Amino acid sequence: xxxxxxxxxxxxxxxxxxxxxxxxxxxxxxxxxxxxxxxxxxxxxxxxxxxxxxxxxxxxxxxxxxxxxxxxxxxxxxxxxxxxxxxxxxxxxxxxxxxxxxxxxxxxxxxxxxxxxxxxxxxxxxxxxxxxxxxxxxxxxxxxxxxxxxxxxxxxxx
Amino acid sequence: xxxxxxxxxxxxxxxxxxxxxxxxxxxxxxxxxxxxxxxxxxxxxxxxxxxxxxxxxxxxxxxxxxxxxxxxxxxxxxxxxxxxxxxxxxxxxxxxxxxxxxxxxxxxxxxxxxxxxxxxxxxxxxxxxxxxxxxxxxxxxxxxxxxxxxxxxxxxxxxxxxxxxxxxxxxxxxxxxxxxxxxxxxxxxxxxxxxxxxxxxxxxxxxxxxxxxxxxxxxxxxxxxxxxxxxxxxxxxxxxxxxxxxxxxxxxxxxxxxxxxxxxxxxxxxxxxxxxxxxxxxxxxxxxxxxxxxxxxxxxxxxxxxxxxxx
Numbered sequence: 001x002x003x004x005x006x007x008x009x010x011x012x013x014x015x016x017x018x019x020x021x022x023x024x025x026x027x028x029x030x031x032x033x034x035x036x037x038x039x040x041x042x043x044x045x046x047x048x049x050x051x052x053x054x055x056x057x058x059x060x061x062x063x064x065x066x067x068x069x070x071x072x073x074x075x076x077x078x079x080x081x082x083x084x085x086x087x088x089x090x091x092x093x094x095x096x097x098x099x100x101x102x103x104x105x106x107x108x109x110x111x112x113x114x115x116x117x118x119x120x121x122x123x124x125x126x127x128x129x130x131x132x133x134x135x136x137x138x139x140x141x142x143x144x145x146x147x148x149x150x151x152x153x154x155x156x157x158x
Numbered sequence: 159x160x161x162x163x164x165x166x167x168x169x170x171x172x173x174x175x176x177x178x179x180x181x182x183x184x185x186x187x188x189x190x191x192x193x194x195x196x197x198x199x200x201x202x203x204x205x206x207x208x209x210x211x212x213x214x215x216x217x218x219x220x221x222x223x224x225x226x227x228x229x230x231x232x233x234x235x236x237x238x239x240x241x242x243x244x245x246x247x248x249x250x251x252x253x254x255x256x257x258x259x260x261x262x263x264x265x266x267x268x269x270x271x272x273x274x275x276x277x278x279x280x281x282x283x284x285x286x287x288x289x290x291x292x293x294x295x296x297x298x299x300x301x302x303x304x305x306x307x308x309x310x311x312x313x314x315x316x317x318x319x320x321x322x323x324x325x326x327x328x329x330x331x332x333x334x335x336x337x338x339x340x341x342x343x344x345x346x347x348x349x350x351x352x353x354x355x356x357x358x359x360x361x362x363x364x365x366x367x368x369x370x371x372x373x374x375x376x377x378x379x380x381x382x383x384x385x386x387x388x389x390x391x392x393x394x395x396x397x398x399x400x401x402x403x404x405x406x407x408x409x410x411x412x413x414x415x416x417x418x419x420x421x422x423x424x425x426x427x428x429x430x431x432x433x434x435x436x437x438x439x440x441x442x443x444x445x446x447x448x449x450x451x452x453x454x455x456x457x458x459x460x461x462x463x464x465x466x467x468x469x
Contacts, residue, residue, distance in 0.1 A: 002190070003187055003190040004187040004188070004190060007183050007184070007186070007187040008184075008187070011175050011179070011180060011183055012173065012174050012175050014175075015173065015174070015175035015179060016173030016174075016175075019173055020173070025176075029175075029176060029178070029179045032175060032179050032183065033179060033182045033183060033186065036183045036186045036187065037186050040186055040187070040189065040190055043190065047198070049198075066463065066466070069466050069467070070466065073466065092171060092173070093171030093172055093173040094171065094172040094173075095167075095170050095171050095172055096167065096168070096171045097167065100164070100167060100168070108467060108468045108469055109466075109467040109468075109469060110464060110467030110468060113467065115168065119165055119168045119169055120168065120169070120171065120173065122169070133460070134460075147161050147164060147165065148161075150164055151160075151161055151164055154164065
């Protein structure tokens with residue numbers, strides 16, 4: 001598989017993961033581009049025998065997203081006092097009810113991340129755990145907790 | 159809404175990258191160079207195994223074998239004088255024949271090394287044999303150390319019985335080594351006889367010519383010295399000297415068959431094992447410390463990550 005093929009095949013997955021993870025469309029677009037730039041530099045290290053390209057790209061996307069979160073935290077610490085952060089109206093995807101969109105928005109980044117990997121990208125527990133750097137059991141626990149929160153939020157909204 | 163419905167709705171969500179992102183990524187991917195030949199362990203293994211085999215084969219087959227190393231000493235043994243015969247360990251050989259001519263004056267010296275379980279008895283019997291043949295022991299040195307015993311005897315036997323003595327002594331044990339040395343002194347003695355006859359004739363001439371007493375005495379002394387030397391030679395020739403060495407059998411040494419073709423590899427693995435043991439002993443605590451540090455760093459990083467993503 002060439003890099004072009006991998007990029008073409010998994011662009012939507014990476015974008016979707018980053019969009020749900022960051023809950024910011026513009027940030028997700030930027031981070032998607034950064035992810036593929038970094039992936040291109042690291043492509044020589046990719047070993048198809050160790051895992052599929054999608055998992056590898058998600059791992060890079062996660063690192064890129066975490067870097068973004070860190071820099072964003074530093075920035076907001078400086079700027080939060082001067083002006084409150086701007087709330088951007090974001091849609092997680094076509095076909096989701098407004099209640100579910102709102103419930104997803106209320107989840108933490110970590111919870112959205114695990115939902116994106118396990119539900120949106122439909123990764124199995126082992127693969128998602130590898131991307132997250134945790135054990136599969138821990139991954140499943142996080143997913144259940146996030147889904148329960150969503151369920152409760154939807155129940156309250158109903 | 160049940161959790162199953164919730165998951166189904168989430169899965170139904172379509173998230174597609176906007177066209178501008180798609181174009182941007184396409185541009186990035188277009189800059190990708192041709193994939194280089196990837197280094198894989200399988201590829202490295204395919205190259206490394208034949209190379210290692212070739213190196214090992216060159217080491218194994220070019221190093222001198224043990225048999226070649228031992229060839230030189232064996233060659234030296236073969237080059238020894240014919241009088242020395244080294245018998246194989248544990249194998250009895252026939253004693254050497256002692257060439258003897260009774261009419262001639264010969265100085266005979268023999269050495270005999272025997273291996274016997276009873277060195278002390280061997281000494282006694284050797285002395286008895288020599289005495290029975292009209293000989294006598296000149297010196298006897300016996301030594302015992304643990305289960306090993308040795309004895310060195312110097313025996314004198316009338317020259318006429320030396321062959322018989324050697325035969326009987328050889329029966330005391332297993333012959334390990336044997337040496338016979340015969341020096342014919344007849345020609346020397348004949349020459350001495352002629353010198354004495356010439357000097358005696360000269361002495362009688364001097365007496366007839368009424369020479370000075372000093373001249374006569376000097377000549378007489380010289381004749382007597384020659385006669386004493388001749389007598390000593392004849393006495394020495396009358397007895398043959400037998401140096402007898404007795405020893406207990408040594409513990410059988412393991413038969414060294416030389417090294418097999420894989421000996422070098424075995425030695426290499428042994429040294430690698432020793433090195434690994436040292437590395438483990440020295441590097442073990444360092445590795446444990448590094449692992450602990452790594453675990454601590456991982457824990458801190460994960461905590462920070464969780465805090466970062468909890469918002």
